[in-house]
Amino acid sequence: MAEPVDRLFVHCRELVTLCDGEARGPRRGDRMRDLGVVADGAVAVRDGRVVATGTTDRIGRDYRAAEELDLSGFVVLPGFVDCHTHPVFARTRENEFHMRCAGADYMAIAAAGGGILSSMRAVREASFDDLVERTERNLWGFAAHGTTTVECKTGYGLSLADEKKSLEALAAAAAVVPLTVKRTFLGAHEFPPEYRSDREAYVRLLCDEMLPQLAKLADYCDVFAEPGVFDAAQSERILAAARAAGLRLRVHADEIQPMGGAELAVRLGADSADHLGRISDEGIRAMAASDTVGVLLPGTIFFLGKPHYAPARRMIAAGCAVALATDFNPGSCHTQSMTLIQTIACVQMKMTAEEVVTAATINPAFSLQLDGEVGTLHPGKRADLCVLDIPSWRAIGYAFGGNPVAMTIKNGTPILANISERDPDWFARGADLDPSRGPSATH
Ligand code: NIG
Numbered sequence: 001m002a003e004p005v006d007r008l009f010v011h012c013r014e015l016v017t018l019c020d021g022e023a024r025g026p027r028r029g030d031r032m033r034d035l036g037v038v039a040d041g042a043v044a045v046r047d048g049r050v051v052a053t054g055t056t057d058r059i060g061r062d063y064r065a066a067e068e069l070d071l072s073g074f075v076v077l078p079g080f081v082d083c084h085t086h087p088v089f090a091r092t093r094e095n096e097f098h099m100r101c102a103g104a105d106y107m108a109i110a111a112a113g114g115g116i117l118s119s120m121r122a123v124r125e126a127s128f129d130d131l132v133e134r135t136e137r138n139l140w141g142f143a144a145h146g147t148t149t150v151e152c153k154t155g156y157g158l159s160l161a162d163e164k165k166s167l168e169a170l171a172a173a174a175a176v177v178p179l180t181v182k183r184t185f186l187g188a189h190e191f192p193p194e195y196r197s198d199r200e201a202y203v204r205l206l207c208d209e210m211l212p213q214l215a216k217l218a219d220y221c222d223v224f225a226e227p228g229v230f231d232a233a234q235s236e237r238i239l240a241a242a243r244a245a246g247l248r249l250r251v252h253a254d255e256i257q258p259m260g261g262a263e264l265a266v267r268l269g270a271d272s273a274d275h276l277g278r279i280s281d282e283g284i285r286a287m288a289a290s291d292t293v294g295v296l297l298p299g300t301i302f303f304l305g306k307p308h309y310a311p312a313r314r315m316i317a318a319g320c321a322v323a324l325a326t327d328f329n330p331g332s333c334h335t336q337s338m339t340l341i342q343t344i345a346c347v348q349m350k351m352t353a354e355e356v357v358t359a360a361t362i363n364p365a366f367s368l369q370l371d372g373e374v375g376t377l378h379p380g381k382r383a384d385l386c387v388l389d390i391p392s393w394r395a396i397g398y399a400f401g402g403n404p405v406a407m408t409i410k411n412g413t414p415i416l417a418n419i420s421e422r423d424p425d426w427f428a429r430g431a432d433l434d435p436s437r438g439p440s441a442t443h
């Protein structure tokens with residue numbers, strides 16, 4: 001007798017389960033290639049979680065459901081996990097993009113009061129409601145690109161009141177958009193103007209007031225550890241205070257100039273060291289021997305027009321746990337597309353098709369302590385799916401410049417579709433697009 005479930009997704013041209021490997025991450029080296037691809041695949045879902053995956057033939061025999069959604073023609077993967085983004089901002093900075101294209105340098109624009117400080121002024125001026133509305137739109141933008149779990153940093157407030165406003169705006173936006181959201185306090189993103197002549201005082205403000213008071217609103221603390229911004233000693237003090245306040249750690253490390261940021265992240269037991277365009281050999285060795293995930297952000301290097309992509313091949317060969325993320329922000333990388341990031345990772349960092357799938361799913365999930373919940377389609381995990389309009393999973397990376405995401409499914413419920421023009425009757429065949437029936441965001 002077929003077992004009853006809530007919903008079946010059937011006839012996926014290819015279903016990429018990642019079930020050839022362990023359910024829990026991270027996956028290193030050759031293990032990054034263990035995808036588990038099922039032709040004419042199906043997923044059985046109950047209570048928003050995966051009950052089983054397999055061929056449509058087998059799942060159709062073993063399970064029955066009142067609702068069946070036909071995904072024929074589509075390639076289906078676990079929803080993307082974007083583990084490094086900065087979506088709590090009030091205004092875009094296209095002016096700086098064109099200044100950079102005309103030859104200006106990112107750090108020089110920042111030193112002249114543009115960059116992060118220009119976003120800071122906009123966040124300080126914005127009303128709370130405007131910041132919530134903007135952040136909410138940004139969260140839907142991730143969903144439109146197949147992302148179902150996202151890490152979101154603050155860092156454009158840079159005062160106790162404005163970082164609090166940013167964290168609260170993020171929580172308000174996350175409560176109404178059906179994505180899994182992790183929150184990161186990034187008060188140490190830059191020195192605000194009122195402390196530029198007394199940097200030590202801002203570090204004290206972070207450690208003694210902001211972190212103790214704001215820790216309850218966040219999951220992680222991050223620091224922009226970079227020469228000219230937070231130096232190694234300041235970064236370490238802030239991260240130690242964050243840990244004492246009960247937060248887990250992430251670090252913007254070795255992005256523009258080398259600073260031993262990866263080694264620092266490993267030594268402090270951070271969950272991730274991010275960027276790593278200038279990681280040292282010592283940093284690679286330290287990361288390979290640790291569970292600190294190397295979060296590579298090649299979209300930023302591309303968008304800044306710089307040459308130093310992170311050495312993904314050497315990191316993977318050494319055994320580092322490697323993930324990819326967008327770094328979506330108003331300055332250095334303005335895309336929410338994980339599939340575009342995968343293209344840049346293949347072309348510029350020479351990652352393989354299998355590796356860019358693993359680096360966008362289970363490895364970032366591990367870096368967010370969500371590998372038991374998302375990142376693969378093992379039974380028991382959330383039924384988070386990204387439905388791609390591409391001919392085969394090998395077209396991941398290859399198909400670029402458009403948005404190949406036809407539909408995003410969160411906890412077994414379609415929350416967003418980009419295909420209604422192509423086939424207006426598609427939803428009538430069983431999809432339910434009412435996001436109020438979706439999950440509430442988890443923190
Ligand atoms: O990750 N490096 C620091 N922070 C962001 C950029 C933020 C901005 O320019 O607004 C990054 O690239």
Ligand code: FE
Binds near residue numbers: 252327
């Ligand atoms: Fe960043």
